[in-house]
Amino acid sequence: MTDERLKETSALRKLMIRPELGALAGVVLVFAFFLIVAGDSGMFAADGVMNWGVVSAQFAIIAVGACLLMIAGEFDLSVGSMIGFAGIVIAILSVQLDWPMWLSIIAAFVVCMSIGALNGFLVIKTGLPSFIVTLAFLYILRGMTIFLAVATTRQTIIGGVRDVSQGDWLAPLFGGVILKPAFQFLADIGLIDTYVRGTKMGQPVVEGLPMLMVWAIALIIFGHWLLSRTKFGNWIFAAGGDPVAARYVGVPVNRVKITMFIFSAFCATVLATSQVMEFGSAAADRGILKEFEAIICVVIGGALLTGGYGSVIGAALGALIFGVVQQGLFFSGAESSLFRVFLGTILILAVILNTYIRRMITGER
């Protein structure tokens, strides 16, 4: 064989060199663990599943953005602050300034994606590491969020969003639930528990599929398609793997990176909007440390911190592991202050496993 690109690879080897393999093994392990220690705690009843499912979906939404950006070779540490900022922008515009909800949501997306673009622009133009540039925005956005909230309302929580979002056409796309009849049916045939008292008596304990989950699934599918089925996806890998070589062969590296910063901001705003619509209020402390949680999901999912390698499916599995572990520890009755200890342990184990598998398979030193 003169050309290594034509070399035959076995199906097993193809399976083994996928970046998400480690995460998949992790998912199996984590589920087995919690089935044993918390199987009878309600964790796997309908409302228990929905609980860790929603938490995983929250992680997945920001992890998809962080994953594509990381493969393109950059970080966004402003994601958590962006979540708080987007929420406050929506609440101030809609509750304080009486804008219609749909316009407030769109405005928040425009503002946040512009800030994402500014992040990308500064990284490209200054040549500074994105770690530094977005770290600056972590502080700038958090500070602006508290300032704007206090300046307009004298407090840092702005409520009343639920009232003004009544009857709006765009709000249900973020805060609503779908498939209600299906869940009612499952309750009717006894597969899901129902409420036993109060105004919701007789309704299933899980009302429907939250839009938060729909967004997570849609973003995962979109991200996976973009990365593995399109030319742009190849550009993302190229921009992160070796930007100089990529430029030589005509990849618009700057455009790719800035677009990924904008996409990361978009994902953060999706999560922020969903939370504000669901909870009916925005608070200046929402999203604290979420940027690191997103990065943890992506790294558990097998992506390389240095860029050029990774998978959206892996990041989604990382989000699932994160969500199941976080909520599962509560179900199993473990001391909740140990949560961070478990998280750190899982992170380091996942990375060691991923690195080991990759070295073994690719023969990399």
Add this chain to the structure above:
Amino acid sequence: MKLNLKTIALAAAAALTLGSASASAQDEHFVFIYHSPDSDSWWNVIKNAITDTETQIGVTVDIRNPPNGDLGDMARIIEQSAASNPDGIIVTIPDYDVVSGPIKDAIGKGIPVVTVNSGTAEQSAQLGALMHIGQPEYDAGFAAGKRSAGEGATRFVCVNHQINNAPLTERCRGFAEGMGQDFEDQMIDVGADPAEVKSRVEAYLRVNQDIDAILAVGPNAAEPTILALEEMGLAGEINFGTFDNSEAIAGAIKSGTINYAIDQQPFLQGQLSVIALADYVRYGVRIPHNVNSGPGFITKDNIDQIAQFAGKYR
């Protein structure tokens, strides 16, 4: 393993209390959910109260909080607790909009709920909780404001270490109106880190020389402020009131740096909430009204009795 040890300890305790108790003690499982991040030490008193009450009446209480203090995460924890079908839930109401949905759903599942600490009696009743045990924040601030004004204070600053916690702002608002002023820009955000709190208070007092009263909204704001005043030679010169108690605050009251502390008696919030739930679950006995655990004032006159328990039970 920890759980097993606890069960053994409980069984031993139940065996010791003999006949009457063992008939009714069924090792009910409750969950206590609060809103502060892990770093907030104020909750130790409540945790101690709960731990003592657990063994006294033979129940198990899991204590949960969002590790970073993110209220969105707190809502998920309430949902998680409801899904695990405990015998009862004790929960704070830091932001009604965020926690009302999950709490109502838990009550809808047939889980009795007692609300404590943050939140108002009205909000608690609206949720359908059994009762609320706490200190009405605005009223407590108002009483403190009147007290400081009566002691001759005219211009104050409210030191807030947790600007995102709405009830703390209510304390400042109540204080301002108790002093007979409008609540405008008297509150400063000092951050949560003690060194930061101290330096920001110092900077603020340097720029605003006419400040003659300070309200700290909790120990995490008060303790660095004590150090700042001592360093600036202002200890005892400025009328200094704080919410809540701690060892350092007790010491400062003795030395005269702090004029008074507003005590919400968190021990009662931890103990009474567990007892109220256990009574309700076991016998259907229900305390038919809310309980104001505060405000009480700690001053130089009554500090000696309180100081020995500061930070543990007071």
